[in-house]
Amino acid sequence: MSLFDVVFKKKSSAEDAKNRLKFLLVSDRTDCSPEIMEAIKNDIIAVISKYMDIDSDGLDIQITQTESETSDGTVPALYANIPIRDMKHGSTK
Amino acid sequence: MSEVIVVTSGKGGVGKTTTTANVGTGLAKLGYKVVLIDTDIGLRNLDVVMGLENRIVYNLVDVIEGQCRLQQALIKDKRNENLYLLPSAQTRDKTSVSPEQINALVEELRKDFDFIFLDCPAGIEQGFKNAIAGAERALIVTNPEVSAIRDADRIIGLLEANGIKKIDLIVNRIKMEMVEEGNMLSIDDVVELLAINVIGIVPDDKNIVISTNKGEPLVGNDTLPGKAYENICHRIVGEEIPFLDLSVNKGFFAKIGSLFKRN
Numbered sequence: 001m002s003l004f005d006v007v008f009k010k011k012s013s014a015e016d017a018k019n020r021l022k023f024l025l026v027s028d029r030t031d032c033s034p035e036i037m038e039a040i041k042n043d044i045i046a047v048i049s050k051y052m053d054i055d056s057d058g059l060d061i062q063i064t065q066t067e068s069e070t071s072d073g074t075v076p077a078l079y080a081n082i083p084i085r086d087m088k089h090g091s092t093k
Numbered sequence: 094m095s096e097v098i099v100v101t102s103g104k105g106g107v108g109k110t111t112t113t114a115n116v117g118t119g120l121a122k123l124g125y126k127v128v129l130i131d132t133d134i135g136l137r138n139l140d141v142v143m144g145l146e147n148r149i150v151y152n153l154v155d156v157i158e159g160q161c162r163l164q165q166a167l168i169k170d171k172r173n174e175n176l177y178l179l180p181s182a183q184t185r186d187k188t189s190v191s192p193e194q195i196n197a198l199v200e201e202l203r204k205d206f207d208f209i210f211l212d213c214p215a216g217i218e219q220g221f222k223n224a225i226a227g228a229e230r231a232l233i234v235t236n237p238e239v240s241a242i243r244d245a246d247r248i249i250g251l252l253e254a255n256g257i258k259k260i261d262l263i264v265n266r267i268k269m270e271m272v273e274e275g276n277m278l279s280i281d282d283v284v285e286l287l288a289i290n291v292i293g294i295v296p297d298d299k300n301i302v303i304s305t306n307k308g309e310p311l312v313g314n315d316t317l318p319g320k321a322y323e324n325i326c327h328r329i330v331g332e333e334i335p336f337l338d339l340s341v342n343k344g345f346f347a348k349i350g351s352l353f354k355r356n
Contacts, residue, residue, distance in 0.1 A: 012274075012276060013275070014275050014279065015275065017278055018282045018286065021239055021242055021286050024239075025246045025287075028243065028246060029250060
């Protein structure tokens with residue numbers, strides 16, 4: 001990496017490759033294709049929208065690795081970041 | 094006790110055949126009796142890399158179909174009397190043999206050899222299933238780039254699902270100058286991604302092309318890949334050998350730094 005790249009914090013292509021692979025390998029290992037992830041996302045939006053007003057564009061779900069609580073090693077985990085706009089108070093329809 | 098090792102990768106063109114030829118030759122040089130089986134039916138290549146293409150009389154499919162005896166199909170290496178090749182058939186396809194047949198063949202070879210290498214075709218279909226059938230150990234060959242790493246990860250999963258627990262990785266064709274400028278995945282990156290033991294690191298080197306042109310594996314000679322392959326052979330038999338220093342360190346600051354560094 002040249003001094004220029006260091007000073008201007010240009011991300012190296014190796015870093016890009018590593019980050020892309022991290023997510024790719026987890027989704028490959030869990031057999032979770034982008035299509036399945038999209039279906040899960042839409043179902044989550046449908047369920048949560050019954051109770052809260054959520055920002056469906058800002059919603060982000062990913063399969064990641066997390067430390068297992070019961071055994072050594074890591075297990076896949078579904079990570080969801082769901083921004084809430086407003087609670088639907090009293091609307092228990 | 095003999096050991097049956099499959100050399101596999103998922104992705105094509107990463108260096109499986111070159112690895113098989115060099116690691117097999119290297120182990121034979123160490124005094125072990127070694128046989129290399131080319132399981133890439135239809136795309137025979139291990140014979141040319143070994144420089145034995147003119148000596149083929151019978152092939153793997155002939156043996157399986159009973160057209161000849163196993164001993165008749167085995168080709169003795171030009172340079173090393175401990176080393177034999179069982180070539181693949183060029184005019185047949187992967188369905189010509191089954192995993193059970195390969196397994197039976199491997200069991201027969203165990204009587205005469207210390208190491209039996211199966212050079213696996215690319216892909217994860219029939220040819221892959223045939224090649225892993227008789228193996229108890231695997232060498233995965235990969236390159237430090239996204240598609241090869243992705244395929245290697247898939248292969249690791251498939252090998253584990255098939256009960257092969259002893260799996261080691263060879264990172265082939267690494268370009269240290271690109272790693273140092275941040276444009277190629279490093280060994281640490283690969284280990285972090287694949288979570289698997291690295292048994293060898295082989296630099297991208299023009300001597301590999303030269304050796305393939307001649308049909309003479311370069312293991313053990315005075316080149317970086319020659320030494321890297323030799324080290325892999327020692328590690329396969331359980332010796333602990335440190336990895337070669339492949340760093341290029343061409344920058345000004347690196348040069349200054351190396352003045353102060355003790356080796």
